[in-house]
Amino acid sequence: MFIKVKLPWDVLIPAEDMDTGLMLQRAIVVRLLDAFASKKATKDLGYFITPTILETVGEGKIKEQTGEAVFPVVFNGICFKMFKGEVLHGVVHKVHKLGVFLRSGPYETIYLSHLKMSGYEFIPGENSMFMDENMSRIEIGATVRFVVLDTEWREAERDFIALASIDEDNLGPF
Structure with a gap:
C-alpha cells in the first residue's frame, strides 16, 4: 500500500x-x-x-x-509498505523445491511456500516450475497475484521479507 x-x-x-x-x-x-x-x-x-x-x-x-x-x-x-491481508502482484525470480521467491515493487524477497500453493506440484528440471492440473505454471518471469500473510523487518539489511499465499479465490499466476 x-x-x-x-x-x-x-x-x-x-x-x-x-x-x-x-x-x-x-x-x-x-x-x-x-x-x-x-x-x-x-x-x-x-x-x-x-x-x-x-x-x-x-x-x-x-x-x-x-x-x-x-x-x-x-x-x-x-x-x-505491505500489510497482512493485502492482495498484490509479484514476479517470480527464483524457483525451489520448497517454494518460489517473488519481487513486488521495492520488495525483493517475498516467499511463497509450496504449502501455500494448493494443487500445484513441483516440476524439476532446467527450468523448474510449479504446475497445477490445468497446466497453470508458476515459473521464473510469471506474474502471480498473492495475499500477504506476514512481513518481517530485517534491521541489518534495512528491508523487509514477506510471506505470501495463493490459497484463496482469484489468486495465482495470470
Whole structure:
C-alpha cells in the first residue's frame, strides 16, 4: 500500500554549497533527495519511494568544527509498505523445491511456500516450475497475484521479507 507521509529531517549542506537564494534551495533539495534515496526504508513507514513537496526549510545552524550547515526541513513523501491481508502482484525470480521467491515493487524477497500453493506440484528440471492440473505454471518471469500473510523487518539489511499465499479465490499466476 502506498502511504503519504510528512517527514521532518535535517539536511546537511557543506560550506562550499552554501549560497543565497535559489542555489541554496537547490543544494537543500539535492541533498534531501540523496538522503531519501540512501535511507531506503524504515520499519514503521516501509520503503521510501519519493519525496513530493518540500513544505518548509528552517534556519540553518552552522557546525563550528566543519563549517557545514544543518537545515531542518519538513517535506511530504510517498512510502510503500505491505500489510497482512493485502492482495498484490509479484514476479517470480527464483524457483525451489520448497517454494518460489517473488519481487513486488521495492520488495525483493517475498516467499511463497509450496504449502501455500494448493494443487500445484513441483516440476524439476532446467527450468523448474510449479504446475497445477490445468497446466497453470508458476515459473521464473510469471506474474502471480498473492495475499500477504506476514512481513518481517530485517534491521541489518534495512528491508523487509514477506510471506505470501495463493490459497484463496482469484489468486495465482495470470
